Amino acid sequence: MVGAGQLARMTSQAAISLGVGFRVLAGSATDSAAQVCAGTVTGDYTALPDLVAFAAACDVVTFDHEHVPAPHLAALEQAGRQVRPGAAALRYTQDKLAMRDRLRALGVPCPRYAPVTSVAEVTELAAGWGWPVVLKAVSGGYDGRGVWVCQTPAEAAAVLAHPVGVFAEEHVGFDAELAALVARSPHRQAAAYPVVQTIQRDGVCHEVLAPAPGLAAGPAIEAERIALELTAELGVTGLLAVEFFLTRDGLLVNELAMRPHNSGHWTIEGARTSQFEQHLRAVLDLPLGDPRAAVPCVAMANVFGAGGSSNGDPDIYARYTHVMAADPGIKVHLYGKSVRPGRKIGHVTALGDDMPSVRARAVRAAGYLATGEE
Amino acid sequence: MVGAGQLARMTSQAAISLGVGFRVLAGSATDSAAQVCAGTVTGDYTALPDLVAFAAACDVVTFDHEHVPAPHLAALEQAGRQVRPGAAALRYTQDKLAMRDRLRALGVPCPRYAPVTSVAEVTELAAGWGWPVVLKAVSGGYDGRGVWVCQTPAEAAAVLAHPVGVFAEEHVGFDAELAALVARSPHRQAAAYPVVQTIQRDGVCHEVLAPAPGLAAGPAIEAERIALELTAELGVTGLLAVEFFLTRDGLLVNELAMRPHNSGHWTIEGARTSQFEQHLRAVLDLPLGDPRAAVPCVAMANVFGAGGSSNGDPDIYARYTHVMAADPGIKVHLYGKSVRPGRKIGHVTALGDDMPSVRARAVRAAGYLATGEE
Numbered sequence: 001m002v003g004a005g006q007l008a009r010m011t012s013q014a015a016i017s018l019g020v021g022f023r024v025l026a027g028s029a030t031d032s033a034a035q036v037c038a039g040t041v042t043g044d045y046t047a048l049p050d051l052v053a054f055a056a057a058c059d060v061v062t063f064d065h066e067h068v069p070a071p072h073l074a075a076l077e078q079a080g081r082q083v084r085p086g087a088a089a090l091r092y093t094q095d096k097l098a099m100r101d102r103l104r105a106l107g108v109p110c111p112r113y114a115p116v117t118s119v120a121e122v123t124e125l126a127a128g129w130g131w132p133v134v135l136k137a138v139s140g141g142y143d144g145r146g147v148w149v150c151q152t153p154a155e156a157a158a159v160l161a162h163p164v165g166v167f168a169e170e171h172v173g174f175d176a177e178l179a180a181l182v183a184r185s186p187h188r189q190a191a192a193y194p195v196v197q198t199i200q201r202d203g204v205c206h207e208v209l210a211p212a213p214g215l216a217a218g219p220a221i222e223a224e225r226i227a228l229e230l231t232a233e234l235g236v237t238g239l240l241a242v243e244f245f246l247t248r249d250g251l252l253v254n255e256l257a258m259r260p261h262n263s264g265h266w267t268i269e270g271a272r273t274s275q276f277e278q279h280l281r282a283v284l285d286l287p288l289g290d291p292r293a294a295v296p297c298v299a300m301a302n303v304f305g306a307g308g309s310s311n312g313d314p315d316i317y318a319r320y321t322h323v324m325a326a327d328p329g330i331k332v333h334l335y336g337k338s339v340r341p342g343r344k345i346g347h348v349t350a351l352g353d354d355m356p357s358v359r360a361r362a363v364r365a366a367g368y369l370a371t372g373e374e
Numbered sequence: 375m376v377g378a379g380q381l382a383r384m385t386s387q388a389a390i391s392l393g394v395g396f397r398v399l400a401g402s403a404t405d406s407a408a409q410v411c412a413g414t415v416t417g418d419y420t421a422l423p424d425l426v427a428f429a430a431a432c433d434v435v436t437f438d439h440e441h442v443p444a445p446h447l448a449a450l451e452q453a454g455r456q457v458r459p460g461a462a463a464l465r466y467t468q469d470k471l472a473m474r475d476r477l478r479a480l481g482v483p484c485p486r487y488a489p490v491t492s493v494a495e496v497t498e499l500a501a502g503w504g505w506p507v508v509l510k511a512v513s514g515g516y517d518g519r520g521v522w523v524c525q526t527p528a529e530a531a532a533v534l535a536h537p538v539g540v541f542a543e544e545h546v547g548f549d550a551e552l553a554a555l556v557a558r559s560p561h562r563q564a565a566a567y568p569v570v571q572t573i574q575r576d577g578v579c580h581e582v583l584a585p586a587p588g589l590a591a592g593p594a595i596e597a598e599r600i601a602l603e604l605t606a607e608l609g610v611t612g613l614l615a616v617e618f619f620l621t622r623d624g625l626l627v628n629e630l631a632m633r634p635h636n637s638g639h640w641t642i643e644g645a646r647t648s649q650f651e652q653h654l655r656a657v658l659d660l661p662l663g664d665p666r667a668a669v670p671c672v673a674m675a676n677v678f679g680a681g682g683s684s685n686g687d688p689d690i691y692a693r694y695t696h697v698m699a700a701d702p703g704i705k706v707h708l709y710g711k712s713v714r715p716g717r718k719i720g721h722v723t724a725l726g727d728d729m730p731s732v733r734a735r736a737v738r739a740a741g742y743l744a745t746g747e748e
Contacts, residue, residue: 009390016387016410017642019708019720036390036412191702268391272703272725287699294668294725325661328565329646334393346393351646351668 001025001033002045002054003064006335006344007260007276008033010268011064014276020284024064025054033064035336048072055081062238062283063259066093067140084186084237084283085258092234093258096146097138097167103253106233108226110253111245113169122156122168129170138165147203172252174245178212178219179263180227181241181275183282183291190231191278191288192224193271198243198263207363208300210266210293213355219251226253238283239264239275262302265347267291269331270298295351299359301366303346305339316345319372323348323365330365375399375407376419376428377438380709380718381634381650382407384642385438388650394658398438399428407438409710422446429455436612436657437633440467441514458560458611458657459632466608467632470520471512471541477627480607482600484627485619487543496530496542503544512539521577546626548619552586552593553637554601555615555649557656557665564605565652565662566598567645572617572637581737582674584640584667587729593625600627612657613638613649636676639721641665643705644672669725673733675740677720679713690719693746697722697739704739 001008004026012033015022023039024031034040041057043050045068052075055061060082073087092099103110112129116122126133135156137146142162149171150156159166177200181193197212198205212220227242234240241261243254264275273281273289281288316339323330327350334346346369350361368374375382378400386407389396397413398405408414415431417424419442426449429435434456447461466473477484486503490496500507509530511520516536523545524530533540551574555567571586572579586594601616608614615635617628638649647655647663655662690713697704701724708720722743724735742748 012410013387013390016383017705017707019706019710022410034412036386036396038408038410038412038414040412281698286695288702289698290702321660324655324663328662328664331391332393333391336393 001062001064002051002068004028004031004033004037004040005064006032006337007064009036009335010265010274010333011260011276011279012037012039014274014280018277018280018286020280022280023054023058025050032335032337046072048075051076052079055079055083060084060283062279063090066090066258070094086235086237089235089237089258093256094139096136097165099256100167102234103230106229108230108253109251111169111172113167116166116168117160119153119157119160122150122160123153125168125170126153132171134169134171135159135166136169138167140164145203149203172245172247172254174247174252176212176215176246177254178215178223178244178246178251179208179241179261180223180244181239181261181264181267182224182227182231183239183275183278183288184228184231184236185282185288186237186285188232189288190228191273191291192228193264193267193275193291194293195220195223196263196266204302205262206302207359208263208266209355209359210270210298210300215246219246222251226251230256239279262347265333266298266300266349268333269349270294270300270351296353297355297358298349298351299355299362300347300349301362302344303334303348303366303369305337305341305343305345306370306372315372316369319369323368326368327361327365330361332365332369375436375438376425376442378402378405378407378411378414379438380406380711381438383410383709384639384648384707385634385650385653386411386413388648388654392651392654392660394654396654397428397432399424406709406711420446422449425450426453429453429457434458434657436653437464439633440464440631444468460609460611463609463611463632467630468513470510471539473630474541476608477604480603482604482627483625485543485546487541490540490542491534493527493531493534496524496534497527499542499544500527506545508543508545509533509540510543512541514538519577523577546619546621546628548621548626550586550589550620551628552589552597552618552620552625553582553615553635554597554618555613555635555638555641556598556601556605557613557649557652557662558602558605558610559656559662560611560659562606563662564602565647565665566602567638567641567649567665568667569594569597570637570640578676579636580676581733582637582640583729583733584644584672584674589620593620596625600625604630613653636721639707640672640674640723642707643723644668644674644725670727671729671732672723672725673729673736674721674723675736676718677708677722677740677743679711679715679717679719680744680746689746690743693743697742700742701735701739704735706739706743 002025004024009032026034184190194211196210199207241257245252268274331349348365352358376399378398383406400408509522558564568585570584573581615631619626642648705723711719722739726732
């Protein structure tokens with residue numbers, strides 16, 4: 001697995017049970033996955049020689065992020081390496097405008113969008129769509145962000161001032177955000193997890209509720225259908241996470257990811273097969289595991305670093321003890337990351353029969369871990 | 375954790391979620407846990423300098439086997455290291471005669487036993503107990519065994535011919551073998567898992583059924599009570615597994631282990647907190663996790679190496695695919711061990727609502743993995 005963040009860390013955990021050899025290409029020996037995985041190789045995923053050397057020691061190469069340069073992916077494939085998902089599929093996670101165009105061509109419902117290069121174009125689109133207008137980087141972004149909700153032409157101008165290709169998208173009013181997670185193997189076996197609700201703030205996922213509470217069968221089935229269709233149409237091997245807006249008029253696709261996804265962390269304890277095991281089974285062309293939920297209600301809440309300084313937060317392990325004592329059923333996952341304000345450093349999962357209480361347990365535990373306050 | 379077998383391997387997996395640093399002292403870099411754990415140190419657990427150096431880099435030292443020499447354990451404690459469980463408790467896993475004497479003093483029911491040094495003594499005991507008589511090594515054993523069921527004086531003589539201290543025990547006729555698994559922390563918090571049935575052949579565990587099917591409340595509660603009493607009386611920190619014979623006259627304690635135990639592998643998917651996470655929480659003095667079962671019925675079956683040669687069994691991964699395809703709900707755990715006839719190389723777990731079908735699934739999967747035959 002190229003990349004050694006928390007997704008690789010949790011994938012390495014799943015690889016232990018399967019008994020398959022697992023290596024990560026880590027930028028640093030202190031990366032989240034590098035701390036735990038015996039098969040860590042340090043190297044630079046933007047350097048083709050590092051990728052080539054890493055891939056030479058692997059039967060299959062997969063990824064914990066979508067930032068490997070597309071020409072390098074193509075070069076690995078041309079050298080006969082098994083790259084899963086492949087370069088042709090990953091293109092749609094690296095070029096969001098290409099993704100939008102492909103989805104439109106497939107008739108998959110998306111927000112209205114258009115490429116833009118000037119404030120005048122944005123203002124013209126806003127005349128039809130209304131403000132705010134969402135600007136999205138075609139690839140990458142700046143200052144760690146790739147999506148900007150612009151309320152005014154001045155805000156759009158500030159984004160366009162950066163040398164980053166963007167396109168404009170209507171700002172969708174939605175009732176809920178949903179995510180559908182599916183897996184597909186080279187043998188074309190597919191498996192779909194229950195559709196979940198994600199609770200996002202400022203574009204960052206804070207909670208995941210599985211299954212999505214109160215979701216009607218119609219949009220649930222439609223979300224799974226779209227995700228399964230996209231795995232086939234885009235030729236995905238491994239996991240595909242599709243994020244949706246649920247609007248009065250139906251579902252709109254927001255984002256795609258072709259890897260384990262934050263919206264699937266609940267599956268570690270909450271489903272018969274975790275997304276990390278499923279991704280490995282899919283990319284290794286093993287038969288897929290049962291994706292069904294193991295319990296009626298699961299809530300996952302992310303833990304974000306708090307504290308006023310950038311010097312870390314040494315109290316986190318003391319708070320850990322409090323959280324475990326308060327709720328013996330809570331499952332805590334810490335990623336071995338130094339604590340910085342706003343940084344995702346872990347997650348907690350609660351399971352049970354009643355979503356409001358399960359959700360409250362997860363939110364309370366994550367909040368206490370972050371801040372030390374009830 | 376001193377030792378790098380499959381117990382350390384699965385404990386390292388649990389440590390990843392907890393976000394605690396985890397090291398293993400491995401005899402070889404190819405040991406089961408050493409293959410996966412970034413914190414592997416190679417060394418000899420029978421050499422005090424290796425143990426001292428390993429312990430110096432750890433806040434707490436624990437074990438995946440009971441073979442560290444007792445004087446070394448005492449030396450680590452005298453040097454101020456946190457050894458959990460401690461030397462005083464571990465004595466009862468290293469000296470089975472001391473364990474029997476202590477249990478008798480506590481009034482805990484055990485099979486009748488007596489130290490023996492001659493065939494005449496064994497024959498005299500057999501006159502009261504009847505044949506067969508069980509001979510058990512006080513510590514260790516030979517040829518990889520420490521228990522011998524002797525049908526005749528000649529068989530007893532063959533055991534006694536070895537320079538191994540033994541004691542004699544009556545051969546108990548039982549209805550079932552049970553195991554109770556409990557955890558205790560330095561804070562004296564304790565947690566008990568549901569009592570399970572173990573299915574053993576030739577003294578080797580083949581299957582575990584959780585909870586023990588058809589077990590009446592009386593012996594179930596009594597088994598938990600004895601296990602909890604022993605953790606307190608023996609001063610155990612971490613897990614204690616107590617193996618019982620269930621006889622017409624009640625429970626008799628057979629064996630003790632103070633570490634994760636084969637009879638608890640079902641907890642990885644089948645309980646709210648796996649035994650491996652629980653052991654870590656206990657030895658780190660973190661609050662213990664919920665030990666309750668997550669589903670009504672769980673069956674675990676060990677996978678043993680088959681094949682006629684000692685050169686390994688390269689077909690095991692092909693059979694793996696078949697097993698996963700036949701049963702998407704089966705959970706396979708392979709330990710990264712080379713396959714030799716009779717060697718425990720992994721286990722499988724099945725979960726569900728009906729024990730006969732759950733058990734059949736686990737047995738079929740384990741059997742197919744071992745032999746390639748339905």
